[in-house]
Amino acid sequence: MIKPGGSQCNLDCTYCFYLEKERLVQSRRMNDAVLEALIRQRLQVTPGSEVEFTWQGGEPTLLGLDFFRKAVDLQKRYANGVQVRNSIQTNGVLLDAAWGAFLAEHHFLVGLSIDGPQPLHDAYRVDRGGRPSFARVMAGLKVLQDHGVEFNTLTVVHGANSGHPDEVYDFLREIGSLYWQFIPLVERFSSQPQASGLDRPVGAVEGQLSERSVIALDWGHFLWRVFERWITEDVGVVFVQHFEVALQNFLGITPSLCLFRENCGEAVALENNGDLFSCDHYVYPEHRLGNILHRSMQALLRLPQQRYFGSQKSVTLPDYCRRCEVLRACRGECPKNRFLLTPDGEPGLNYLCQGYKLFFTRVQPFMAVLSEFLSQRQPDPKELQKWAKELLNTSARN
Numbered sequence: 001m002i003k004p005g006g007s008q009c010n011l012d013c014t015y016c017f018y019l020e021k022e023r024l025v026q027s028r029r030m031n032d033a034v035l036e037a038l039i040r041q042r043l044q045v046t047p048g049s050e051v052e053f054t055w056q057g058g059e060p061t062l063l064g065l066d067f068f069r070k071a072v073d074l075q076k077r078y079a080n081g082v083q084v085r086n087s088i089q090t091n092g093v094l095l096d097a098a099w100g101a102f103l104a105e106h107h108f109l110v111g112l113s114i115d116g117p118q119p120l121h122d123a124y125r126v127d128r129g130g131r132p133s134f135a136r137v138m139a140g141l142k143v144l145q146d147h148g149v150e151f152n153t154l155t156v157v158h159g160a161n162s163g164h165p166d167e168v169y170d171f172l173r174e175i176g177s178l179y180w181q182f183i184p185l186v187e188r189f190s191s192q193p194q195a196s197g198l199d200r201p202v203g204a205v206e207g208q209l210s211e212r213s214v215i216a217l218d219w220g221h222f223l224w225r226v227f228e229r230w231i232t233e234d235v236g237v238v239f240v241q242h243f244e245v246a247l248q249n250f251l252g253i254t255p256s257l258c259l260f261r262e263n264c265g266e267a268v269a270l271e272n273n274g275d276l277f278s279c280d281h282y283v284y285p286e287h288r289l290g291n292i293l294h295r296s297m298q299a300l301l302r303l304p305q306q307r308y309f310g311s312q313k314s315v316t317l318p319d320y321c322r323r324c325e326v327l328r329a330c331r332g333e334c335p336k337n338r339f340l341l342t343p344d345g346e347p348g349l350n351y352l353c354q355g356y357k358l359f360f361t362r363v364q365p366f367m368a369v370l371s372e373f374l375s376q377r378q379p380d381p382k383e384l385q386k387w388a389k390e391l392l393n394t395s396a397r398n
Helices: 019-023 032-045 065-078 097-105 134-146 165-174 216-233 241-250 297-301 304-315 353-375 381-397
Strands: 050-055 083-090 109-113 151-157 179-184 188-190 207-209 275-277 288-291 347-349
Touching (some): 032 065, 065 083, 065 097, 097 134, 109 134, 165 216, 179 241, 216 241, 216 353, 288 297, 353 381
Parallel strands (some): 050 083, 083 109, 109 151, 151 179
Antiparallel strands (some): 188 207, 275 288
């Protein structure tokens, strides 16, 4: 994940964990030297015929169109036959006709952050004056639609919207989103001052969970209700990241989402000054690998420090999790959320465990049929929807 503007943002979402990173990385924007080093190294060391650049923030559109025009020019210079794809995660507030034309011309995939219909979205997604952002985000969405820009949606599931899966589902369908990502909000505050000056160190022994955080079982029920709607109404039309990953795990395919891999360590974060960190959620001094102006990304990724970081996900998994019937699907999820004690008193249980266990247990019967469905040359979504309705009705009666 590339953070060209660091943590700077034109919104002040009350649950954003990245805004505080400005205390760690003082620069406001990526300079030309870092930008060129990033693109040259990424294209030179990545095997295969296709490379993707993922631009995030903060809010990356704050850097302006000229920055991204320069990035595209550099990609063309160093591509050497490699197909380059770009994706950008945005709150949509700054999108206008010029942005729409650029994103369409260069085939950017846009991830739009939106948490549901207005009351649910505006609960926490506000600007620095505390004003709601929904109307401006919807104006940005219209820009994307008017210019034919491919987009997906990223929805944070939190205390305000977790109890409203049907409203969120209907809304995402109404706005024309066909690829959905959901992120559960698990927000902890440190109980002790940190030497780095950062308030929310990952892995703190003690910490207070915010009221905005999603309740674990609510997260499971949210995913399950969305799955019920999807499997009976929109399978084959709408794509939901969590459901795709669940199917990948069932088929024995390495999941595309790091949360559900046995080990992690590949989803690194590049700050605007060239500093590379072990993970987007671990941008803290102790997880800084180095700077790409002084050492290549390839060399930094091979450091023992990073290999150790990635391996700890499986090494520290509690025995309680190793015996779990949904381990293959869950893999303990993200280490940043593993701060509870197991029933046996062992540390390292994921806060979201109850929710994931509910969801993965309930979807398991559907995975075999989904895999068979996908193996057909001309699968019939209507046939699968009919079968799913029958299975759900049978389960309800039992």
